[in-house]
Amino acid sequence: MFPELNNLLNTSPDRAEQGKLTLLCAAETDGSFLVHHFLSFYLKANCKVCFVALIQSFSHYNIVGQKLGVSLTAARERGQLVFLEGLKSSVDVFFQAQEKTHPLHFLREANAGNLQPLYEFVQEALKPVDSGAAAWRCPVLLVDDLSVLLSLGVGAVAVLDFVHYCRATVCSELKVPRAAGSQPGPQGPGHAQAYVHHQSHLVLRAEGLATGFCKDVHGQLRILWRASQPTAQRGRSLTFQYKIQDKSVTFFAKGMSPAIL
Amino acid sequence: MLESLLALGGLVLLRDSVEWEGRSLLKVLIKKSALRGEQVHVLGCEVSEEEFREGFDPEINSRVVYHDFFRDPLNWSKTGEAFPAGPLAALRAVCRRTAPGPATIALDSLSWLLLHLPCTTLCQTLHTLSPQGSCPGASTPAEQVHVLGLLHEELHGPGPVGALSSLAQAEVTLGGTAGQASAHVLHRRPQQRPTNKVDPMAHLTFNLHLSEKEREARDSLTLPFQFSSEKQQALLHRRPGPASSHIFSEPDAYDDLDQEDPDDDLDI
Numbered sequence: 001m002f003p004e005l006n007n008l009l010n011t012s013p014d015r016a017e018q019g020k021l022t023l024l025c026a027a028e029t030d031g032s033f034l035v036h037h038f039l040s041f042y043l044k045a046n047c048k049v050c051f052v053a054l055i056q057s058f059s060h061y062n063i064v065g066q067k068l069g070v071s072l073t074a075a076r077e078r079g080q081l082v083f084l085e086g087l088k089s090s091v092d093v094f095f096q097a098q099e100k101t102h103p104l105h106f107l108r109e110a111n112a113g114n115l116q117p118l119y120e121f122v123q124e125a126l127k128p129v130d131s132g133a134a135a136w137r138c139p140v141l142l143v144d145d146l147s148v149l150l151s152l153g154v155g156a157v158a159v160l161d162f163v164h165y166c167r168a169t170v171c172s173e174l175k176v177p178r179a180a181g182s183q184p185g186p187q188g189p190g191h192a193q194a195y196v197h198h199q200s201h202l203v204l205r206a207e208g209l210a211t212g213f214c215k216d217v218h219g220q221l222r223i224l225w226r227a228s229q230p231t232a233q234r235g236r237s238l239t240f241q242y243k244i245q246d247k248s249v250t251f252f253a254k255g256m257s258p259a260i261l
Numbered sequence: 262m263l264e265s266l267l268a269l270g271g272l273v274l275l276r277d278s279v280e281w282e283g284r285s286l287l288k289v290l291i292k293k294s295a296l297r298g299e300q301v302h303v304l305g306c307e308v309s310e311e312e313f314r315e316g317f318d319p320e321i322n323s324r325v326v327y328h329d330f331f332r333d334p335l336n337w338s339k340t341g342e343a344f345p346a347g348p349l350a351a352l353r354a355v356c357r358r359t360a361p362g363p364a365t366i367a368l369d370s371l372s373w374l375l376l377h378l379p380c381t382t383l384c385q386t387l388h389t390l391s392p393q394g395s396c397p398g399a400s401t402p403a404e405q406v407h408v409l410g411l412l413h414e415e416l417h418g419p420g421p422v423g424a425l426s427s428l429a430q431a432e433v434t435l436g437g438t439a440g441q442a443s444a445h446v447l448h449r450r451p452q453q454r455p456t457n458k459v460d461p462m463a464h465l466t467f468n469l470h471l472s473e474k475e476r477e478a479r480d481s482l483t484l485p486f487q488f489s490s491e492k493q494q495a496l497l498h499r500r501p502g503p504a505s506s507h508i509f510s511e512p513d514a515y516d517d518l519d520q521e522d523p524d525d526d527l528d529i
Contacts, residue, residue: 019312116337123338157376161335168309168332191416195372197279198413199307226282 001040001068002033002249008223008240009202013045018138021167023200025193028208029219033244035144036061040068043075048136050125050170052118054086054148067247080136082125086148106154115154115162119169126170139170146196156192163196201226209241216259217241221251262446263293267365269448270405271430272387274371276414276422281435281442284308287367287411292317294365294407295324301365302355306330306348306373313369328355334377348377352386363405366390370411371425380421387428 006012024034032055039061042049053061061083062072075081084103093107103121106113126139143166149159197203203224209217224237240251252258266273267290275290277283284307291301295317301324305313310327317325330351332338352374355366368374374383390408414422414434426432434445462469471479483489512518519525 114335116335119337160376164331164334165337194279194415195376195413198282198372198416224280 001044001070002037004249004251005037006041008238008251013041016042016045016047016137020202021196021200022202022204023196024204024206025197026206029206031204031206032056032144033249034204034206035142036064036068037249039072039142040065040070042140042142043070043072043080046080046135046137047140048080048082048126048138049075049140049142050082050084050122052084052086052122052141052143055144057087058083058085084121084125106158107152114158115149119162119165122166123169141166141170146192150192156195159192160195163199167199206242216243217257218244220254262444263290265448266290266431266433266446267293267297267407269430270407272390272408272410272425272428274426274429274432275409275411276426276432276434277411278413278415278435281437283411283433283435284369286433286435286444287369287409288313288316290409291325291365291367292321295321299324299363299365299407301325301367303327303367303369304330304351304355305369306334307370348374349382349386352390363407365407365409367409368411370413372411372413372416375412375417375421380424384424384428387425 001013011017022038024031024038026032026034039049039051043065051061058072065072072081072083076083086104089102089104090107093102093104101117101120103118105117106115122141126141128139146159146163149162150156203222203226205222205224206219207222208219220239220241222237222239239254241254241257242249242251243257273290275283275287277286291303295301303313303325305327309331310329313327314322314325328351330348334348352368371383387408387410390406410425410429412422412425430449432447432449434447435442436445437443517526
């Protein structure tokens with residue numbers, strides 16, 4: 001969790017909002033620090049978190065989480081975190097006979113039809129449990145990242161249906177880096193991203209610098225508040241530049257990097 | 262501006278984009294219709310009922326019928342309620358329910374429907390919703406049906422967007438520059454026959470009219486390119502013999518005609 005980002009978004013772990021869709025996207029840069037931020041943020045906020053990790057292994061997220069002051073292993077043990085490790089389970093799907101209910105069952109289908117099993121997994125993970133329901137504040141779904149599904153051959157409409165259902169059931173965090181060479185045409189990943197963009201309440205967009213790589217400024221972050229916000233905030237957009245450090249990220253106004261001044 | 266959008270029946274297309282969302286404008290139009298005492302049917306595919314109804318007065322909320330297509334559109338949750346036959350059946354159901362009296366149908370959003378339905382099917386259904394399609398001739402204001410459709414423009418190719426916009430009576434395209442939102446409104450006038458016919462031949466400086474005699478003369482005239490039986494006979498039965506034609510030539514006073522070389526003057 002990066003306190004500076006919380007300040008920019010005007011939020012804190014004890015004021016975590018419910019029922020909101022946040023879209024994290026990255027263009028020509030690595031936006032994974034945003035995912036790490038929100039993972040640690042919601043674990044600290046005492047929310048029930050379902051994390052669909054399709055890019056990295058559990059140990060990777062665990063190591064980054066420890067740097068940010070949360071232990072994913074402990075969270076998983078006490079039932080706060082449900083972690084779907086896409087890299088490992090995809091191997092299981094291929095080499096072991098599975099029932100139809102495996103969340104990543106679409107990998108075995110010739111023409112990946114829909115993501116209903118994945119949705120059912122999420123729904124099951126975030127279903128309020130009678131015994132410990134009071135312990136967790138609100139359900140949170142994090143997907144890292146959606147464009148992997150598109151790359152695996154799932155149709156854009158199927159991905160959008162999955163997002164739709166997740167939205168109808170839980171508030172969620174989604175990470176959709178724009179594919180570098182996004183295909184043209186209505187089925188390309190760009191369209192899927194634009195559609196999710198339309199649905200989301202808050203969009204965080206990490207972009208590489210137009211002028212190229214820089215040692216002291218790693219990129220810029222655009223924050224866009226969309227509909228269903230108080231009127232003063234609606235449609236507001238802010239841009240900051242950032243530098244990723246070992247355990248934190250510093251944000252500053254455009255062109256105001258301490259290294260330059 | 263809002264009155265003029267709702268003045269005509271038929272489809273009003275709201276085209277929005279990622280930066281400039283159009284749902285708030287849709288809600289304002291719904292509010293306007295509800296205040297006029299119309300029943301408003303909302304086919305909601307993109308936001309939950311609570312989120313959609315947020316910001317409406319109780320009086321307006323009572324006039325808004327929300328057809329929830331958001332919670333379980335594909336029957337994944339297996340609740341089995343609402344719309345088992347898919348989005349098209351839902352759209353038809355909304356259409357049927359609004360049969361008598363003025364009504365407004367709000368589609369939130371056309372983009373979702375376009376992603377799940379073929380464009381032609383959607384266009385045909387929209388056409389039956391509009392007053393010209395359902396009851397030809399009866400376009401009294403009492404039977405007008407307003408259809409408000411929200412379309413996320415950049416999600417679709419030019420084909421579907423063009424098809425929908427040709428169905429629309431009015432289009433609002435949202436955009437803006439540097440924090441200043443703007444709406445571009447395009448009205449498509451309904452095709453009407455002029456009621457007072459103006460004679461274009463009145464007040465001319467020349468005569469365009471024909472008298473009876475002139476008309477007869479004109480009708481009896483055979484034009485040179487017209488092919489008649491007389492002409493045909495003339496062509497078929499030529500007078501025989503090449504000797505029937507002669508050339509009469511009278512040399513000019515200055516002509517220097519050389520019998521030996523008649524082509525002398527050509528200077529070859």
